[in-house]
Amino acid sequence: MKEISREISETEVDELVGHLDFKTTAEIEIPERLVDQVIGQDDAVEAIKKAAVQKRHVMLIGSPGTGKSMLAKAMAELLPKEELEDILVYPNLEDPNQPRIRTVPAGKGKEIVDSYKQEAMKKSQARNFFLFTLFIFIIGYSAIRGEIIWGIIAAAMLFLVSRYIFPKEEKNIPKLLVNNKDKETAPYEDATGAHAGALFGDVRHDPFQSGGLETPPHERVEAGAIHRAHKGVLFIDETNTLTIESQQKILTAMQEKKFPITGQSERSSGAMVRTEPVPCDFILVAAGNLDALTGMHPALRSRIEGYGYEIYMNDTMKDTVENRRKLVRFVAQEVIKDGKIPHFDRNAVAEIIKEAKRRAGRRNHLTLRLRELGGLVRTAGDIAKSENSDLVRVEHVLRAKKIAKTIEEQLADKYIERRRDYRLFITEGEEVGRVNGLAVIGETAGVVLPIMAEVTPSLSKEEGRVIATGRLQEIAREAVMNVSAIIKKYIGKNISEKDVHIQFVGTYEGVEGDSASISIATAVISAIENIPVYQSVAMTGSLSVKGEVLPVGGVTQKIEAAIQAGMKRVIIPKDNLDDVLLDAESSGRIEIIPVSRIDEVLEYSLRDGEDKDRLLDRLRELMD
């Protein structure tokens, strides 16, 4: 049995950090451009570089937190900022409900608005001076004539009339709709989850629509994300969550490169206003997971397909020296980006990289779900900071790992807790037909999944049935089918004349049980042969019809779940041994038994005794 080394030694640290020579992440150099900071998504980086030059749209599909919005932001940095423009909206004297639109080079917009304001101020000052002199004259004259009351009344009337007669200069000042003054890069607009108004612009409602108190229509016009993204990038995550109508409008905006703004609420006075088309020459970066493709408007998708790039994001990258070095840089990047947490020392970085290996769930790979890993970096940083430590050290990372758990992991904890309360776990003694299987929730959390099997004579005359409860019926049926082949061939019993009942004890929403087949097999064999199973043993593995134990996913998480539930031994497929990456705290707390055949599973899980020896002898004779 292979003992997995637990203590993290100097050489291990050196290997984990890709033999980079550094004491703390403060020494690590970080590239200036965002695009050069992206890790492990080389195809996507290539595509956005090309798309930025050719002004093409891009679709990024993949798991959350792998860098989709980071790439969109990076793309905005690559676009020429010389082309940026300001957009102004002017009143239209002929048709006030159709305000006019003008574009000027970036920075000019504010100058124009300022000069209009000054002009208006001068005019209104002159007007006020004239009115003031007139009032003084009227009141002075009426006072001389001893009729001051009439004078005051006349002045008030004049004041009211003047409000109507004199044009309001401020009403002619254009409004700066999109301001790109002093922008360092082309705009990046994240319109994820935006409602129609935020996306396509809106015209506000005017509660005072007459009486000289109204706000002119052009002043009520608000730009949408598509307009603010003019000459830049419009990023929309979960594109499929937009209504079909919105997707259609985006498509029109992409084709026309301009889109008028109108009031979005039908009952508002804003709905009467519709501007001239407003420029919106943006590059769309649409993102999402695979579901996003199904909910996406086909025309929008084909527009991107035909005129742009579609990229599937990587979830993991190969575990190479070069990529480990990139993860060292990632830790440094996250520290700088956060700005508040201390730098990491070498050992702490190594622990993060170890976690990246663990989270990859795949042999010789590192995870690229870097947002989650970044969360761990920040939590470790916060712990170090709260303790006034000048550096983040291994102990901080280890503690952070306990806190920075994904929802699935927290769910698994609750699940375990609840099962403990109800004593659904049995971790000692032995029982016929009951096996502690292991499964995963989501992709990140392991759980113990107890399985019970019972074999009864068939109720139907023709053939026996597999009766499984819970959502895992299909898996149970498949596993039983494999097991029956094995049992028939090697144990010499035909279970097709029996009913096999399989129960997944307390199955939980989201549990995936594809790796439960050796557990089901063991439970069924135990039930048929009436040999009890040790309850201190947990197991995971897939089973072939020939009785070989095949590798499964999420072994580390499953072993952790077994440890947490209080198991003593865990049986895993031999091919998965390299995937086991327990942290210092968990390691050594359970005996790991790698197996490659079902007879080995039975050897370690069935109660010792003559029955078992006979069964194994028979089985091995036939299998060898």
Ligand SMILES: Nc1ncnc2c1ncn2[C@@H]1O[C@H](COP(=O)(O)OP(=O)(O)OP(=O)(O)O)[C@@H](O)[C@H]1O
């Ligand atoms: N490939 C990567 N390289 C470097 N850092 C990354 C990468 N992916 C994610 N990050 C880090 O995680 C943060 C969040 O990632 P980002 O928002 O780009 O993910 P996303 O794929 O857009 O996720 P979602 O689809 O859930 O919005 C980034 O700001 C960055 O700090």
